[in-house]
Amino acid sequence: MPTEPSIKxxxxxxxxTKFGAEFAFRSAATAAGGIIVAAIxxxxxxxxxxxxxxxxxxxxxxxxTTEFNVKDENNLHFGIKDLFMVTVLSSVFxxxxxxxxxxxxxxxxxxxxxxxxxxxxxxxxxLLAAVPSIVFGLWGLLVVAPKLGPFQGFLNKHLSWLFLFAxxxxxxxxxxxxxxxxxxxxxxxxxxxTSVSREVFGLTPRSQIEAAQALGATKWEVVRxxxxxxxxxxxxxxSMLGLGRALxxxxxxxxVLRTSTKAGHWSLFDGGYTFASKIxxxxxxxxxxxxxxxxxxxxxxLFALTFVVNALARLAAGGKVxx
Numbered sequence: 001m002p003t004e005p006s007i008k009x010x011x012x013x014x015x016x017t018k019f020g021a022e023f024a025f026r027s028a029a030t031a032a033g034g035i036i037v038a039a040i041x042x043x044x045x046x047x048x049x050x051x052x053x054x055x056x057x058x059x060x061x062x063x064x065t066t067e068f069n070v071k072d073e074n075n076l077h078f079g080i081k082d083l084f085m086v087t088v089l090s091s092v093f094x095x096x097x098x099x100x101x102x103x104x105x106x107x108x109x110x111x112x113x114x115x116x117x118x119x120x121x122x123x124x125x126x127l128l129a130a131v132p133s134i135v136f137g138l139w140g141l142l143v144v145a146p147k148l149g150p151f152q153g154f155l156n157k158h159l160s161w162l163f164l165f166a167x168x169x170x171x172x173x174x175x176x177x178x179x180x181x182x183x184x185x186x187x188x189x190x191x192x193x194t195s196v197s198r199e200v201f202g203l204t205p206r207s208q209i210e211a212a213q214a215l216g217a218t219k220w221e222v223v224r225x226x227x228x229x230x231x232x233x234x235x236x237x238x239s240m241l242g243l244g245r246a247l248x249x250x251x252x253x254x255x256v257l258r259t260s261t262k263a264g265h266w267s268l269f270d271g272g273y274t275f276a277s278k279i280x281x282x283x284x285x286x287x288x289x290x291x292x293x294x295x296x297x298x299x300x301x302l303f304a305l306t307f308v309v310n311a312l313a314r315l316a317a318g319g320k321v322x323x
Contacts, residue, residue: 043303044300044303047296047297047299047300047303048300050292050293050296051293051294051296051297051299051300052293053289053290053293054070054076054078054289054290054291054292054293054294054296054297055293055297057076057290058076058077058078058294059075059076059077060076060077060078060079061079062078062079062080062297063079063080063081064079064081065077065078065079065080065081066079066081066082067079068082068083068273068278068294068298070290070291070294070295071291073288073290073291076290076291076294078294078297078298080275080297080298080301082272082273083272083273083274083275083278083298083301084275084301084305085266085270085272086178086257086270086271086272086273086274087247087274087275087276087302087305089178089182089266089268089270090178090181090182090185090246090253090274091182091185091243091246091247092243093178093179093182093185093186093268094181094182094183094184094185094186094188094189094242094246095186095189095239095242095243095246097182097183097186098185098186098187098189098190098193098242099193099235099239099242101186101190102190102193102194102197102238102242103193103197103235105125105190105194105198106193106194106197106198106201107197107201107223107227109121109122109198110198110201110202110227111201111219111222111223111227112219122198125190125191125194125195126191126194126195127191128187128188128190128191129191129192129195131188133188133249133250133251133252134251134252134255136184136187136188136252137184137251137252137253137254137255137256138255139184140180140181140183140184140252140255140256141175141176141255141256141258144175144180144183144184145174145175145176145180145256146175148175148179148180148183149172149173149174149175152172152175152177152179152180152268152269153172153173156172156269163265163266163267164266164267164268165267165268165269166265166267166269167267167269168267168268168269168270168271169270169271169272170269170270170271172269176256176257176258176271177257177268177269177270177271178257178267178268178269178270178271178272179268179269180256181252181253181256181257182268184252184253184256185246185249185252185253188245188246188249188252189241189242189243189245189246190242192238192241192242192245193235193238193239193241193242194238195238196234196235196237196238196241197231197234197235197238199234200230200231200233200234200235200238201227201230201231201234203230203231204226204227204230204231205230208226208230209222209226209227212225212226236313237313239313240309240310240312240313243309244306244309244310247274247275247276247302247305247306247309248276248302248306249274249276250274250276250277250279250280251277251280253274253276253277254273254277254280254281257271257272257273257274257277258271275298275299275301275302275305276302278295278298279295279298279299282295
């Protein structure tokens with residue numbers, strides 16, 4: 001039987017051209033990823049190189065000392081214990097406030113609100129991310145702090161047996177406490193958590209929702225059994241993005257925690273500095289190598305802390321992603 005002639009692509013066309021374009025795109029994508037990794041590694045190396053001479057000259061334990069005295073270049077005494085405490089406590093407290101509210105708003109916008117209301121409401125929430133940090137700081141100092149004073153006093157009076165609400169080192173009536181800073185930070189990270197959660201909840205397969213409804217599930221049961229499990233990884237990712245913002249926030253925290261330069265013992269009614277606000281408060285004094293290196297050492301710890309937070313977030317969300 002006669003066979004049909006095979007059609008072969010002309011030389012230099014078809015597959016070779018497609019392969020070349022794919023190789024070029026893959027190389028460009030790999031190079032872009034490599035640049036990011038290299039930039040992060042170089043930043044870490046720079047911080048470590050600049051910080052090490054100061055750490056070596058430090059006459060106190062870097063991890064357990066509460067004071068941060070670097071005025072005398074020949075007699076450095078600095079540590080990160082208080083900085084770590086204030087940074088973690090204010091950020092985690094902000095996260096504890098913002099996550100339930102952010103997830104609730106995201107569920108309302110995607111599952112309950114009519115489309116005519118959901119879109120403008122989403123825009124209003126997202127606009128919070130555009131407000132400058134200094135505005136949040138002034139709002140926290142002049143509006144939030146005085147309003148929270150009586151509430152903080154109530155918590156301190158009735159729950160002082162719990163270390164978080166024990167007596168701090170600042171006046172509760174003044175409002176310049178970690179508690180107030182946490183509330184301000186919660187408002188600042190709310191748009192991030194809400195936006196990411198809203199996008200993930202909106203991607204829940206319609207077939208799963210309709211299947212739950214066909215089985216007679218109520219609206220809340222649909223949300224609990226389909227939407228929340230599907231969006232778990234997105235909520236975790238949004239929460240960690242918000243936590244990263246809170247850990248590195250500078251001006252707003254510096255303005256609110258103005259009444260004290262020393263922390264206490266893991267109480268929300270303490271004052272003090274976070275890593276970022278401490279570095280920002282001394283930026284005008286970066287003239288000598290060793291004192292400046294002490295602040296860079298604190299910045300390196302904050303840099304490492306954000307990496308640990310993101311690694312834990314990846315591990316927590318990995319089960320859902322891989323599943």
